[in-house]
Amino acid sequence: MLPINVDLTRIRVMLVGDGAAARRRLALLEEAGAETLAIYAPLPEPTLAALAGTRLRRRLPRAAEIARAQLVFVAGVAEPIAGEIRRVARAAGVLINVEDDRERSDFHSAAVIRRGDLAVAISTSGKSPGLAALMRQVLERRIGPEWEARADEIASLRQAWRAAGADPLTVGRRTREWAARQGWLDRAPPDPSQPPSRQIP
Numbered sequence: 001m002l003p004i005n006v007d008l009t010r011i012r013v014m015l016v017g018d019g020a021a022a023r024r025r026l027a028l029l030e031e032a033g034a035e036t037l038a039i040y041a042p043l044p045e046p047t048l049a050a051l052a053g054t055r056l057r058r059r060l061p062r063a064a065e066i067a068r069a070q071l072v073f074v075a076g077v078a079e080p081i082a083g084e085i086r087r088v089a090r091a092a093g094v095l096i097n098v099e100d101d102r103e104r105s106d107f108h109s110a111a112v113i114r115r116g117d118l119a120v121a122i123s124t125s126g127k128s129p130g131l132a133a134l135m136r137q138v139l140e141r142r143i144g145p146e147w148e149a150r151a152d153e154i155a156s157l158r159q160a161w162r163a164a165g166a167d168p169l170t171v172g173r174r175t176r177e178w179a180a181r182q183g184w185l186d187r188a189p190p191d192p193s194q195p196p197s198r199q200i201p
Contacts, residue, residue, distance in 0.1 A: 008034040009034075018044050018077075019076040021099045023048055023051065024075070025073045026051055028112075039057065040057045066085065067089075071095055071096075072085065072089050073096075082101075100129070102125075108126035110123040111135065111136040112136070113140055115144075117151050150182075150184060
């Protein structure tokens with residue numbers, strides 16, 4: 001698996017499904033900034049219909065619509081419909097995620113902690129979403145809301161350092177040093193440009 005960040009403001013996303021699974025996916029997509037989002041559900045529950053608003057199509061997607069999408073999420077859809085959507089998507093070269101079905105998914109959504117532009121993703125490559133969610137809860141206590149401002153602060157410093165001619169290694173070192181001086185971490189992370197310290201046995 002190759003973890004990547006996808007800018008959902010730039011691509012066409014489709015969500016097919018209903019119920020709690022579809023609501024979870026919709027919340028995830030909205031949080032990630034999906035702008036061109038089409039939602040398909042033939043008989044949507046009232047809660048999903050209200051959340052989807054004008055983006056809702058009260059039917060299943062047509063093959064041509066699936067082919068125009070760039071990412072497809074299927075959640076709460078039974079067979080054989082889910083399999084047919086997957087077949088059409090794969091034939092068109094469209095990446096698809098089938099809720100809780102690792103073998104039939106081209107990609108998997110990570111459990112994410114968001115603090116402004118800082119995003120920490122936890123993934124088990126689809127093998128245990130429950131464990132990923134548990135690890136997110138653990139890390140949320142360590143990475144609090146104060147990290148949003150910290151990320152903005154270090155981004156401004158990085159821009160200034162790069163404008164002054166600092167290379168990536170220098171920027172990385174200064175970032176670690178700044179975080180350590182501010183007391184953001186329990187201890188400063190190791191500097192990969194320096195040899196590891198040798199401990200006396």
